[in-house]
Amino acid sequence: MMSATRSVLSRVRWLPALAVTIVLMLQAVPAEAAAAGVGNDVSWPQCGRALPKGPAFGIVGVNNGLANTTNPCLATQLTWAASSSGTTAQPKVQLYVNTANPGLAGSWWPTSNTYAGTKVFNPYGDCKANDVGPACSYMYGWAKAYDDAYIRGISNPSAYTWWLDVETGNSWSGDKVANRADLEGMVAFFSSINAKTGIYSTATQWSQIAGTVPAASPLFTLPSWLAGARTLAAATRNCSNAALTGGGSVSLTQYVSGGYDYDYSCI
Template sequence: MASSAWRIAVIAVGAVAAVAVPGVASADTTVGYDVSHPQCGTDLPRDRAFAVVGVNGGLSTRANPCLQEQLTWAWESSGEVDDQPRAQVYLNTANPGHLLGEVTTWPESGATPYGVCDGTNSTACSWQYGWERAQNSVLSFFTPAARAARVDSQPSRYMWWLDVETMNTWQSGSVDALARNRATVEGMTEYLHSRDAEVGVYSTGQQWAQIVGSVDEDSVLAGLDSWLAGSVTADQAEDACDEEPLVPDGDVVLSQYVRDEWDRNASCR
């Protein structure tokens, strides 16, 4: 996300100035930022209302090596935007089931809403793959980093965004392939819901349609919030707040564009 071509920024709306507190952003902006492994070793923006941190290192099977430091930074955001949690996170997503034999993390078993996973490139195993990748990201990457950073380590205290974009590995070429991709995102959502976490989806309309296709109203994805990428100017990011959400019954709550090489985010609430 933070290294993709869709990176974005937000319009900083004037706010009442506040006395700066060491280590905590001053409440003079409504801008939010998202960062991840590409920003390791860089000086992160000082003033921000909220921040979204990538848990993964580009792939769902890898950890962001700077997650601990970036979580600390996120929690030091000002919280100026009431409807946006000051510290949010996102997970990379993918479905490499068509690469069986090359993917060591593909599940071999598991009971799912689509039946029993038998280790094949099936909808059931795609769902199980999503569940396991979310579970591993929470238990092996996020929780240890949050505890080391001495910030809240409960998944239920964060907004979790699922980053769905074509730069990751997805299946294609048929309606069944889209259904398997969709099942993976559903599996990730189901695991996060099992931890009482709030979940949303990040993408552009075009890439979402290419990867996931349509979403039925009885899917667990229906009603999730949308974070829209793809804007190239601040005005476009603001206008994108009025676009259709990625899933039925959802709302667009964040809009993103890039400025000065930083991903910035405008709250649509």
């Protein structure tokens, strides 16, 4: 998730001592109330911080920055999201997950079409040891989605919309077909438990990672959550931008203010 807070903190080590103090003081400023009809997304960078007051809806990151980790503040932030006002067409509580396609550089990589005792139908064929192509990429995505649903601490995972956070900051293959297969595997798992999915990214990052999505792909009709705005007005305008996929539509846009992420509903 592209957060101003993380961007600032990642540069703190380069700042003079006084500037560091100012930055850290800014991080402690309580969150402002969201504008009417606007929600917020939060995750591990907001652990220990005051969360925005009175959002229309809340979107909570399940991971701790990487696809194979858990947000240590997940339970607290889910409780915060559940207190949202629900004054838009968006569900009051939604989730987002980090995505990646690391291949053999990852801490785990599949060697078959079986995961957690389940034989998975794989439209790309058989995943085999040391294969980093679409077949094993599909299985990696399926497995990470399974973990997000069942081992991170989410109760009733089928009740949520799961947004796939697709950013160049995570590890990806140079093969866009394999990257799309990875994301398709995630969508396939979430679909198997009757959960909804969508895609979070910017047009530039999506193009670099996934390229043009074919109409036959399960990604083609997914809703988009577009990042990149810095004001509510800009986020509102971004609702009219093209979706990340040819058959999708823009459901949400994000803007950053005061170190927090705010989300405008386009529906």
